[in-house]
Amino acid sequence: MANIVLSRIxxxxxxxxxxxxxxxxxxxxxxxxxxxxxxxxxxxxxxIIAGLEAQNSGSVRIGERLVDGVRASDRDLxxxxxxxxxxxxxxxxxxxxxxxxxxxxxxxxxLPMLGRFLPGAAGKLKTMSQAVAETAEVLxxxxxxxxKPGQLxxxxxxxxxxxxxxxxxxxxxxxxxxxxxxxxxxxVHMRTELSDLHRRxxxxxxxxxxxxxxxxxxxxxxxxxxxxxxxxxDTPSRIYADPANRRVAEFVGxxxxxxxxxxxxxxxxxxxFGRSLERRVAAAPQEIAVGLRPEHLTIAGVVEGEEIVTADxxxxxxxxxxxxLHMSVNDGRETLTVRSNPxxxxxxxxxxxxxxxxxxxxxxxxxRDGERLRFEETTQLAREVA
Ligand SMILES: Nc1ncnc2c1ncn2[C@@H]1O[C@H](COP(=O)(O)OP(=O)(O)OP(=O)(O)O)[C@@H](O)[C@H]1O
Ligand SMILES: [Mg+2]
Numbered sequence: 153m154a155n156i157v158l159s160r161i162x163x164x165x166x167x168x169x170x171x172x173x174x175x176x177x178x179x180x181x182x183x184x185x186x187x188x189x190x191x192x193x194x195x196x197x198x199x200i201i202a203g204l205e206a207q208n209s210g211s212v213r214i215g216e217r218l219v220d221g222v223r224a225s226d227r228d229l230x231x232x233x234x235x236x237x238x239x240x241x242x243x244x245x246x247x248x249x250x251x252x253x254x255x256x257x258x259x260x261x262x263l264p265m266l267g268r269f270l271p272g273a274a275g276k277l278k279t280m281s282q283a284v285a286e287t288a289e290v291l292x293x294x295x296x297x298x299x300k301p302g303q304l305x306x307x308x309x310x311x312x313x314x315x316x317x318x319x320x321x322x323x324x325x326x327x328x329x330x331x332x333x334x335x336x337x338x339x340v341h342m343r344t345e346l347s348d349l350h351r352r353x354x355x356x357x358x359x360x361x362x363x364x365x366x367x368x369x370x371x372x373x374x375x376x377x378x379x380x381x382x383x384x385x386d387t388p389s390r391i392y393a394d395p396a397n398r399r400v401a402e403f404v405g406x407x408x409x410x411x412x413x414x415x416x417x418x419x420x421x422x423x424x425f426g427r428s429l430e431r432r433v434a435a436a437p438q439e440i441a442v443g444l445r446p447e448h449l450t451i452a453g454v455v456e457g458e459e460i461v462t463a464d465x466x467x468x469x470x471x472x473x474x475x476x477l478h479m480s481v482n483d484g485r486e487t488l489t490v491r492s493n494p495x496x497x498x499x500x501x502x503x504x505x506x507x508x509x510x511x512x513x514x515x516x517x518x519x520r521d522g523e524r525l526r527f528e529e530t531t532q533l534a535r536e537v538a
Pocket of ligand 2: 194195
């Protein structure tokens with residue numbers, strides 16, 4: 153077991169700077185997700201950790217060992233890709249045996265027919281079979297061991313590929329969008345399975361995805377990447393509730409956070425739709441955006457809410473348990489998404505004008521450069537004076 157430390161990793165492909173000095177410590181046993189839009193450098197970073205790609209500068213340390221220049225096969229990591237890359241002509245068991253054969257048997261012992269009769273081979277093969285059986289039990293794929301990949305469903309194939317990666321008992325699992333070839337329902341199901349597996353194995357998982365929902369559901373911590381940089385590294389709940397800047401706030405959460413034009417005066421007072429927020433920010437007057445997540449807005453009538461604006465219902469997005477109302481405000485110049493329960497939404501139709509309230513204390517303010525502007529701590533006295 154070991155932590156993995158990346159220091160100032162830089163990578164360029166011809167003229168393009170793809171990774172711009174990445175510093176990241178992956179803790180022993182955590183499920184760390186690299187998440188970000190397509191092309192931001194996630195796979196490149198993972199491949200550098202794996203040793204499949206060389207960085208231009210910076211270093212990778214696994215436990216006590218600097219592994220720069222160490223071949224992928226000698227890093228003791230397991231890689232699971234989007235395409236399962238199982239050998240189609242081998243059974244699941246034979247697929248799972250392959251990495252062990254390569255590691256533990258000599259070239260002669262690997263010979264077809266003959267190899268198994270060479271000295272030492274029988275004992276090794278028995279140990280290898282045991283390792284496969286144990287892994288198959290953990291993944292609940294024992295009944296599939298005799299089948300070939302063509303006879304498996306997508307989820308079963310994914311588990312077999314995981315099994316092949318697991319038998320070697322690697323220091324860490326590196327996964328690059330391993331669920332993206334599965335259909336939507338199976339993908340959601342496999343999220344739970346991977347989380348379970350992580351708990352049971354208690355080993356380090358480094359998981360790449362562009363899907364923020366996947367990252368939110370599975371990770372111990374997630375690193376939000378954009379343009380070759382890590383914008384924020386934290387637990388899913390903190391990334392969601394307390395994004396460091398506008399790009400993270402917009403990337404995480406579905407439907408997206410509402411970003412509304414607000415005003416900031418010289419006393420730090422923030423005004424949204426002509427009403428002042430209770431707390432002040434410590435920043436000079438500038439163009440600002442006020443972020444409110446759909447669940448922080450309510451159709452008026454809710455006790456804790458405070459009415460902020462009237463809005464016109466444009467469309468409904470029905471997710472069963474929740475309905476998201478897409479609305480327009482300011483004569484259609486801005487849009488607003490509000491989460492509503494189905495009972496309330498049932499009384500509404502397109503074109504209706506409704507009052508929208510805001511949950512107190514939920515607003516986030518972003519400055520001209522997109523960074524969060526923090527609220528000043530307000531004491532009771534300061535509030536009364538204000
Ligand atoms: N071998 C390569 N040669 C040249 N450019 C490359 C190479 N590999 C990646 N790139 C470029 O580097 C950038 C980052 O690629 P990378 O594959 O790391 O992105 P990603 O975040 O994994 O995206 P996706 O979510 O689409 O998989 C992209 O602009 C890509 O075109
Ligand atoms: Mg990728």
